[in-house]
Amino acid sequence: MNTATETAGTKEKFIQQCEASILAEAPFYFNKIKKEAIQRFDQLGFPTTKMEYWKYTNIQPILKPVYRMPERIASDKLTKEELNKYFIAGFDATVLVFYNGYLMKEHSHLNKLPDGVIIDAISNQFNNPLFQQHYAQIADDTKEAFTALNTASVNDGAFVFIPENVIIPQAIHLLYLTDSSDGNTMTFPRNLIIASKSSQVQIVESYHSMNTNISFTNALTEILAEENCNLDYYKIQDENNASFQINNTQIKQEKNAVVSSTTITLDGALVRNNLNFLIQGEGCETHLYGLYLLNGKQHVDNHTLVDHALPRCMSNELYKGIMKEQSTGVFNGRIMVRKDAQKTNAFQSNKNILLSDDAHVTAKPQLEIFADDVKCSHGATTGQLDQEALFYLRSRGITKEKAQALLVHAFASDVVDKVKIDKLKINLLHLISEQLNHHF
Amino acid sequence: MTSEQELLEQVANSEYKYGFVSDFESDAAPAGLSEDIVRFISAKKEEPEWLLEWRLRAYRHWLTLEEPNWANIHHPPINYQDIIYYSAPKAKKVLNSLDEVDPEMLATFAKLGISLEEQKRLTGVAVDAVIDSVSVKTTFTAKLGELGIIFCSFSDAVKHHPKLVREYLGSVVPHTDNYFAALNSAVFSDGSFCYIPKGVRCPMELSTYFRINAANTGQFERTLIIADEGSYVSYLEGCTAPMRDENQLHAAVVELIALENGQIKYSTVQNWYPGNKEGIGGIYNFVTKRGICAGKNSKISWTQVETGSAITWKYPGVILKGDNSIGEFYSVAVTNNYQQADTGTKMIHIGKNTKSTIISKGISGGKSQNSYRGLVKINKKATNARNFSQCDSLLLGDKCGAHTFPYLEVNNSSAVVEHEATTSKVGEDQIFYCNQRGISTEDAVGLIVNGYCKEVFNQLPMEFAVEAQKLLAISLEGSVG
Numbered sequence: 001m002n003t004a005t006e007t008a009g010t011k012e013k014f015i016q017q018c019e020a021s022i023l024a025e026a027p028f029y030f031n032k033i034k035k036e037a038i039q040r041f042d043q044l045g046f047p048t049t050k051m052e053y054w055k056y057t058n059i060q061p062i063l064k065p066v067y068r069m070p071e072r073i074a075s076d077k078l079t080k081e082e083l084n085k086y087f088i089a090g091f092d093a094t095v096l097v098f099y100n101g102y103l104m105k106e107h108s109h110l111n112k113l114p115d116g117v118i119i120d121a122i123s124n125q126f127n128n129p130l131f132q133q134h135y136a137q138i139a140d141d142t143k144e145a146f147t148a149l150n151t152a153s154v155n156d157g158a159f160v161f162i163p164e165n166v167i168i169p170q171a172i173h174l175l176y177l178t179d180s181s182d183g184n185t186m187t188f189p190r191n192l193i194i195a196s197k198s199s200q201v202q203i204v205e206s207y208h209s210m211n212t213n214i215s216f217t218n219a220l221t222e223i224l225a226e227e228n229c230n231l232d233y234y235k236i237q238d239e240n241n242a243s244f245q246i247n248n249t250q251i252k253q254e255k256n257a258v259v260s261s262t263t264i265t266l267d268g269a270l271v272r273n274n275l276n277f278l279i280q281g282e283g284c285e286t287h288l289y290g291l292y293l294l295n296g297k298q299h300v301d302n303h304t305l306v307d308h309a310l311p312r313c314m315s316n317e318l319y320k321g322i323m324k325e326q327s328t329g330v331f332n333g334r335i336m337v338r339k340d341a342q343k344t345n346a347f348q349s350n351k352n353i354l355l356s357d358d359a360h361v362t363a364k365p366q367l368e369i370f371a372d373d374v375k376c377s378h379g380a381t382t383g384q385l386d387q388e389a390l391f392y393l394r395s396r397g398i399t400k401e402k403a404q405a406l407l408v409h410a411f412a413s414d415v416v417d418k419v420k421i422d423k424l425k426i427n428l429l430h431l432i433s434e435q436l437n438h439h440f
Numbered sequence: 441m442t443s444e445q446e447l448l449e450q451v452a453n454s455e456y457k458y459g460f461v462s463d464f465e466s467d468a469a470p471a472g473l474s475e476d477i478v479r480f481i482s483a484k485k486e487e488p489e490w491l492l493e494w495r496l497r498a499y500r501h502w503l504t505l506e507e508p509n510w511a512n513i514h515h516p517p518i519n520y521q522d523i524i525y526y527s528a529p530k531a532k533k534v535l536n537s538l539d540e541v542d543p544e545m546l547a548t549f550a551k552l553g554i555s556l557e558e559q560k561r562l563t564g565v566a567v568d569a570v571i572d573s574v575s576v577k578t579t580f581t582a583k584l585g586e587l588g589i590i591f592c593s594f595s596d597a598v599k600h601h602p603k604l605v606r607e608y609l610g611s612v613v614p615h616t617d618n619y620f621a622a623l624n625s626a627v628f629s630d631g632s633f634c635y636i637p638k639g640v641r642c643p644m645e646l647s648t649y650f651r652i653n654a655a656n657t658g659q660f661e662r663t664l665i666i667a668d669e670g671s672y673v674s675y676l677e678g679c680t681a682p683m684r685d686e687n688q689l690h691a692a693v694v695e696l697i698a699l700e701n702g703q704i705k706y707s708t709v710q711n712w713y714p715g716n717k718e719g720i721g722g723i724y725n726f727v728t729k730r731g732i733c734a735g736k737n738s739k740i741s742w743t744q745v746e747t748g749s750a751i752t753w754k755y756p757g758v759i760l761k762g763d764n765s766i767g768e769f770y771s772v773a774v775t776n777n778y779q780q781a782d783t784g785t786k787m788i789h790i791g792k793n794t795k796s797t798i799i800s801k802g803i804s805g806g807k808s809q810n811s812y813r814g815l816v817k818i819n820k821k822a823t824n825a826r827n828f829s830q831c832d833s834l835l836l837g838d839k840c841g842a843h844t845f846p847y848l849e850v851n852n853s854s855a856v857v858e859h860e861a862t863t864s865k866v867g868e869d870q871i872f873y874c875n876q877r878g879i880s881t882e883d884a885v886g887l888i889v890n891g892y893c894k895e896v897f898n899q900l901p902m903e904f905a906v907e908a909q910k911l912l913a914i915s916l917e918g919s920v921g
Contacts, residue, residue, distance in 0.1 A: 052510065339838070354853035357820060363848040369863045372835035377862040382850040 010063070011045050017069055017186075018152040027126050033136050037151035044145040056330040056362050057272050057301040062244040065214050067186035069153070070100040070179075075107060083107050086175055086208050091423040093173040093204065094119055100179055101187035102156045111170050116163035119172060122190060125159045134194055138222040139250040144274065146246045150188050150220040157190035162199040162229075171202040171421055178239065180213035191221040195229040195257075202232040202421060209240035217245040225257040227281065232420055233259065235273075238266040238431065241296055248274045255281030262419060265292040265300050266431060276305045279341075282312050290319035291415040293408075293435055294327035294359075301330035308341040317348040320415050322408055323359035332364040333378065339370045348378035353385060353411060355404070385411075405436040472521040475499060478626050481526045485595050485630075488602060498615035498625030505619045511782040512811040512843055513751050515724065523689060525627045525660070584644075588637040591646055594662050597633035604635055608666055612695040612732045612759070620691040620753075621728040624660045628693065631662035636671035636702075645901050647676035661692040667702035669735065674705040676904055690749075692727045700735030700762065707900050709908050711748035719778025719807075722750025729756035730786070733765030733794075741768040742785065743899045745908040750779060755813065757786030760794035760822075767796040770896040774912060775808030775840070784814035784831075784845075789822040789855070798829035801893050805836035811843040818855040825852060831861040834892060836885070 018038050022031055046063065047054040083097055087109075095109040096119065103121035113119065118130070125131040141148040158174045176189050195201055209215060217239070225231050237245060245268050253259055265271050277286055292300045306315045321329040331350045352361045365378040385407045393403035412432055419425040470477075478499050482492040507518070584591050590601060597605050615625035636642055667673050690712065696704045706729075715722025725748075731740035742756040758767030769785040787796040796816065804810035812831045833842035844861045866888050874884035890897075893912065897905050 342838070352850070354850060354855070357853050359853060360849070360851045362850070363846075363857075363859070365844075365846060365859065365861070367833075367844040367861060367863055368841070369833065369835065369843065370841045372838045372840070372865045374835075375862075375864050377860070378844070379861070380846070380848055380857070380859040382848060382855060382857040384853050384856075 011042070014149065015042055015152075018149070021069060021153050021155055023155065026123075029132060030126055030135075034152055034154070037141055037148045040141055041145060041148035041152050044143075044148055047145055053303070056328075056332075057270070057299065059246075059270075059272075061270055062216055062246075065184045065216075067184045067216055068182070070182070070185055070187070072102040072156075073099070075104045078104060078107060080107065082210070083177065086177060086206075088173065088204075088424060088427045091171070091173065091421075091427070093171040095173040095175055096121075096158055098156065098158070098174065098176045098189060100177070100185060101189055103158070113168065114163075114166050116161075117166060117168065118159060118161040120159055121156050122154075122159045122192065123156045128159075130161055130194070131159055131192065134222070134224060135192055136222075138224055138252050138278075139220060139248065144248065146218055146274075147220060147248050150190060150218050150248065153188040153218070154190040154220075155188070157192070160191070160193040160201070160203065162195050162201050164196045165198045166196075167200040168202070171204055171424070173204045173206070176205070176207045176217070176219070177210055178208070178215045178217060178243070179210040180215045181211050184214040184216070186216040186218070189217065189219040191219075193221065193223045193231075193233075195223070195225050195231045197226045198228040199226075200230040202234075204234045204236065204421070204424060206236040207239050207245065209243055212240050212242060215239065215243045217243065217247070219245070220248045221250070223249070223251040223259075225251065225253045225259045227255045227257065229257050231257070231259045233261045234419065234421075234424065235261070235263045236266070236428070237264065237268055237271055239268045241267055241269055241298065243268050245271045246274075247272070248276075250276050250278070252278045253281060253284045253286065256283040257281060258285040260287035260289070260418070260420075262289040262415070263302065264290070264415070264428060265294075265302075266435060268298065268300070270299045272301045272303070274303045274305075276307070277315070278307050278309070279313050279315070280309050282310045284310075284313040286313070286315040287418070288315070288317040288319070289415050289418045291412055292319075292321045292329055293412065293432065294322065294329055295324040296327060297325070298327040299330075300328075301332070303332045303334075305334045305336065306346060307336045307338070308344045308346065309338045310340060311342045311344070313341065314345045315347070318415065318418075319350045320411065321350075321352045321361065322355065322411065323352065323361055324355040326356075326358040328359070329361040330364075331362070331380070332366070334366040334368065335376060335378065337367075337369045337371050337374050337376060342371050342373040344371065344374045344376070346374070346376040350378075350380040351411075352380075352382040353408070354382060355384070355408075405433075408436055409433065471524045473499075473523070473525055473627065477525050481627055481629065484526060485598070487595075487598060490606065491598060494610070494615070495626050498622050499627075501616055502619070502622035502626055505622055507619050511753055511813070512809060512845075513753060513780045513782050515751055515780075518689060518724070520623075526629055584642075587640050587643070589640060589642055590633065590635040592633055594628070594631040594633050594664070597664070601633070601635070604666065605633065605664065608664055608695065608697055610695075612697060612730045613693050613728050618728060620726040621693050624662060624691050624693045624728070628660045628662040631664070631692070633663075634665040634673065634675065636667045636673045638668045639670040640668075641671065642673040645674045645676050647678070659688075659690050659692070663692070663694040665695070665704055665706070666697045667699065667704045667738075669699045670701040672703045674901060675707070676901060677706070677708045678710075678904070678907065689724045690726065692729075694727070694729040694756075696731030696740055698731065698733050698735065698738035698740050698765075701737045702735060703739045703741075704731060705741045706731070706743070706756075707904055708742075708744040708746075709900075709904055710744065710746045710752075713750075714748045714777065714779050715750040717777050719750070722779070723748065725749035725752045725754060727754040729754065730759065731757070731767075732759040733762050733767060733791075735765075736762040736791075737764045738762050739766040739768075741766075741770075741899070743770040743896065744772070744783075745896070745900070745904075745912070746771065746773040746781060746783060747912060749781075752779075752781040752783050754783045755786055757788065757815075758796065759788045759790065760796065760825075761790045763791040764793045765791055766794070769796075769798045769800070770899045771800045772803070772893045772896045772908070772912070773801070773810055773812075774803045775805070775810045777806040777808060779806075779808040781809070782811040782813055784812045786815040787817070787827060789816075789818045789825040789827070791822060793824045794822055795826045796828075798827070798831070799895055800829075800831040801896055802831070802833040802842055803836065803889060803892075804833070804840040804842050807837075807839045809841045809843070811845060812861075813845040813847075815847040815849070816857055816859070817847075817849045818852050818857065820851045822852050823854045825855040825857075827855075827857045829859040831859075832892070833861070833863040834889065835863065835865045
């Protein structure tokens with residue numbers, strides 16, 4: 001582990017680490033993008049709470065520890081048993097295991113896939129023209145410092161390419177494991193997912209810690225959903241309660257594409273998700289679901305943007321949160337309907353339950369509408385569990401805690417029910433029950 | 441209904457009819473802002489030392505601030521050294537009756553349909569008419585005086601009730617609050633002051649009309665209303681401004697204080713000159729309005745109809761400090777042509793069992809931008825706080841924008857906060873329904889828009905509701921395609 005220096009966590013320190021991450025074996029174009037991103041990150045600097053976009057999330061705790069950027073290790077240093085417990089039970093998926101950000105092919109589980117499908121580490125695909133064509137094209141790193149930081153530091157991640165008219169029957173699971181047993185660890189996972197015309201795929205991205213030390217994950221996923229494709233995207237964040245995560249997702253949708261995104265945050269000290277949808281085709285359908293179950297001193301901030309640029313699209317958003325103890329939840333949902341996006345239907349709803357007087361929630365649903373022939377609405381509510389429902393359960397001999405857990409479970413189910421993969425749904429419900437038993 | 445239709449037709453194609461310049465001498469300070477100007481204003485108004493100090497403190501603080509840029513509005517930079525900060529009609533001897541008022545000024549009021557004479561006789565409304573910066577005529581003071589109600593110009597209040605003014609001035613909107621509040625605190629010229637003593641229910645609607653008159657004069661009004669324990673007052677503020685081509689700055693501050701069981705109802709109809717159809721000219725209306733429900737069971741209600749101004753930047757708020765206090769905000773904001781409005785409210789819940797209601801209706805037409813920006817904050821100690829917000833936007837053209845930026849900050853688990861917002865255009869099916877019953881499209885839109893705003897108009901006192909409907913019609917003129 002590095003010895004702590006005064007420059008810990010400053011921009012300069014991060015830039016040094018970015019520069020150190022440049023690999024000689026990576027192709028010229030990749031390193032060029034990286035160098036440009038370093039410059040942009042240098043210009044942007046870390047955001048502060050004085051910026052409207054970061055008003056409710058202070059990133060200073062992330063910058064306090066000193067992190068090391070882990071090296072790639074040989075796969076035989078890890079055992080199947082160690083990793084298998086993070087696999088979703090009974091889930092017949094193609095699993096890519098990333099250990100501290102690097103793909104462990106030997107420990108991954110690759111199903112037989114139709115011709116032309118690529119599911120691989122980006123470090124193996126540097127020279128693939130398909131990768132070169134789309135890499136760093138969808139996410140905009142000119143405004144968001146952590147997008148730039150990811151591009152500047154990245155060394156590995158997943159590249160998923162689904163060719164035209166291909167339907168992938170089993171889901172693809174990108175499993176990110178952080179092992180900070182050697183000291184505070186920081187990783188920069190980077191995914192590029194291309195769903196070509198009329199393809200269909202389900203992708204699960206999950207983040208876990210292998211121990212209780214501090215880690216910082218700055219992830220970025222770029223998704224291109226081409227014409228008529230159907231894509232389900234799930235993000236499950238279940239790292240330890242000392243971990244920090246900044247997760248950027250940028251999705252571009254083309255004509256008649258149907259994309260559904262589900263973000264479930266179960267643990268983590270400070271989690272910030274920026275989920276941006278750019279709708280650049282007519283007749284698209286977009287669904288955004290989110291659930292955050294917080295306790296202790298957790299802080300989870302979900303920023304979503306649905307940018308409707310073309311007519312006849314529909315978007316629907318539902319985010320639900322339960323805050324306990326001293327936790328803080330932030331929801332900032334923005335729907336933008338541009339001038340040409342007539343006949344847009346956009347709906348957004350955010351519901352929160354506060355279970356303690358020390359818990360906080362901030363909701364900022366926003367509508368920005370520049371077209372007239374639209375139907376848009378948003379709603380936000382914050383409250384507590386229904387006292388009558390609680391009384392009803394308790395009058396039937398159910399303890400207060402149990403009754404609370406039941407009601408919270410029901411509240412959370414609204415979002416979990418949207419999960420279309422049965423095995424994943426069962427697993428999530430199980431995780432939620434466990435957490436409720438543990439903390440609620 | 442016929443009257444409403446007639447109204448719509450009557451105003452169709454009519455230019456801004458309240459645009460005229462009255463010609464009386466004004467006694468203006470040189471343009472620009474400096475400590476000397478602040479001293480000049482204070483000396484001119486024969487103010488006590490403490491008030492001058494207060495102004496100077498605000499001025500020095502203002503120098504350290506930067507103009508805010510977070511609002512969803514765009515305008516060329518304002519040159520604060522180009523503005524005349526003080527302008528008053530030439531002082532005359534104390535007036536005893538209306539006959540002594542400058543006839544030209546009376547004529548101005550007559551054109552606006554608010555003849556003091558008529559108001560006095562027929563409606564029983566006490567009018568504290570403010571032309572530019574100095575209060576010219578105060579009616580009904582004697583009648584109100586019997587009840588112990590103080591309703592006078594701000595400068596009179598400073599002279600005759602310095603204790604009250606000193607106690608409450610800046611207590612709700614401190615000079616450090618924001619850029620425009622600091623500016624106002626430094627250079628405020630005049631305004632209205634109102635004090636309702638304990639247990640008194642003010643028998644009439646108090647009203648004041650503001651007019652910006654001399655060219656290049658920013659108006660910096662300061663209104664202070666105090667409702668003592670168990671009292672009630674309804675206050676009306678209406679604005680019209682003459683047509684003019686340079687943009688004029690209006691940065692007012694309104695402070696309301698409601699003590700235990702006190703109630704204040706504050707209604708505004710604002711139709712400052714919005715600029716012409718090309719977006720040239722018009723008033724910049726950057727106003728800080730805030731009330732505090734300081735005592736238990738107190739209530740403050742804001743109702744506003746905003747149809748004018750090139751730019752509106754205004755967030756009437758309520759600090760709900762007393763237990764069981766209630767804050768309300770009802771708003772209709774109409775923008776047309778190149779108007780920009782960024783308006784909403786702030787409800788800060790501090791006391792227990794506090795309630796707030798927000799109903800905001802935005803209507804945008806032409807190439808205008810209309811934003812709702814509101815904050816609902818539930819403090820940690822505000823047990824059982826309740827908020828309901830509804831923000832609807834109606835779009836009347838394909839070149840305008842409607843935006844909603846609510847901020848909900850909840851720090852107490854027993855709080856129930858609800859926010860709803862919708863954006864849509866006037867339904868084609870609704871128009872079709874009207875058309876098939878022989879109502880023209882233009883009338884149908886008028887009808888539908890009026891119905892859409894009814895919830896807010898119902899909150900207005902009778903005479904204001906009528907004026908509000910007129911203004912709505914004027915503002916929407918030409919926006920129906």
